[in-house]
């Protein structure tokens with residue numbers, strides 16, 4: 823698995839992930855993803871296999887001076903449970919550390935068990951709940967994780983195109 827910065831050339835493959843990952847009413851548009859990929863205050867990473875056009879996964883962070891927000895992470899259904907998500911989160915956090923970020927925040931639906939499990943494995947803990955944030959009965963958990971100074975490096979994936 824290769825992890826690298828996304829470019830606008832990845833947008834069609836990112837949209838494939840988006841359509842496979844979310845029900846239609848929750849899907850981001852290509853224009854939204856273009857803003858992520860091209861935004862100076864964003865960090866967007868993709869996971870790929872060499873020589874393959876399709877992506878394994880994508881993650882995007884909104885990067886502030888001290889904190890970052892994990893805005894979205896999605897892994898192709900056929901690649902789930904193979905630690906692609908974990909690689910994206912942890913590699914993103916390693917990179918954020920080099921940009922001076924010490925805390926990462928996110929919101930997640932209270933019933934998204936795979937995502938909550940992924941985030942918990944990556945060091946996130948729940949700060950509080952926002953009732954009805956995603957609609958009636960659909961609460962959000964607000965989670966945060968420190969960007970540890972001693973975060974162990976990821977074994978495995980090569981890092982390409984990771985310049986700040």
Ligand SMILES: CC(C)(COP(=O)(O)OP(=O)(O)OC[C@H]1O[C@@H](n2cnc3c(N)ncnc32)[C@H](O)[C@@H]1OP(=O)(O)O)[C@@H](O)C(=O)NCCC(=O)NCCS
Pocket residue numbers: 843844893894895896897898901902903904905906907908909930934935936937939940941943
């Ligand atoms: C959430 C998501 C990104 C997880 O990606 P993934 O690559 O399957 O996650 P990983 O394989 O890295 O799993 C990390 C940990 O989460 C847990 N986990 C993953 N999928 C799980 C599931 N379906 N049920 C329970 N736990 C799960 C595992 O315990 C795993 O730990 P392990 O490596 O010790 O076994 C993926 O399920 C997805 O794309 N979902 C749809 C989009 C979405 O909801 N994104 C989050 C909101 S933006």
